[in-house]
Amino acid sequence: MDKLSEVFGALADPTRRAILGRLAQGEATVNQLAEPFPISLQAVSKHLKVLERAGLITRGRQAQWRPCRLEAGPLREVAGWVADYERFWQQRYDRLGEYLEHIQNSAAHEEERDD
């Protein structure tokens, strides 16, 4: 599997996104990461392995204290793409919203004139 596919695969899970969201605020241990989730430490470890394989996080070397750290590179690639997409469609749909309002108002005025 190519790198970007691994990144997308890793992001396609809400628990893993929440873990990344937590790590965006700073390093954390597995225990700290597991805290908000109603799942086992084992399950969290599995998610961390997926994130690590995708290059989205790295882990410290000390055996007991292996803090996880967010790696922004791959995420930036995906986020940049999604952000572009979002930006274009936000602009487009803002225009559509304004236009719909405009034609509805014009139609209402015409009805008033017809009355």
Place this chain on the structure above:
Amino acid sequence: MTDDLKVTLPSDLEIRMERVFDAPRALVFEAHTKCEHVKHWWGRGNPLDCEIDFRPGGSYRFVEHAPDGGDYAFRGEYLEIQPPERIVQTFEYEGAPGQICVETLEFTEEDGRTTISSVTRFDTREQRDSMVDAGMQDGARQSYEALAAYLPKLR
């Protein structure tokens, strides 16, 4: 009109968008089907050349004239049309010919407000990845700090 666009990644080959409009469904649908309407919004404020042959098997082509002097052309074919609730169409940027994605637009109405949900599906990872590359060339980069704010949207 302050409704926000919701963007999610339902799978690694798809991107989904949702947005609510304060207008009845028939009107929102029609705004997608005729050039006289499309010209007002698809170009995001830029002048737009528009050709639409709105029938299954028919095609469309939009050319957006950007302020930087560039002309950006997009084209596609209507695969499925169910007024006023569903359009399935292909989408291709002529600057990256052959990379064709499939867009499924669904229109639902509740209390006079209409939700558009759009799912864009890339045929292959290669196509999606080349789209990512094209996006990266645009130079829009998320800063590291912005990532934290951005993550909740990827859902």
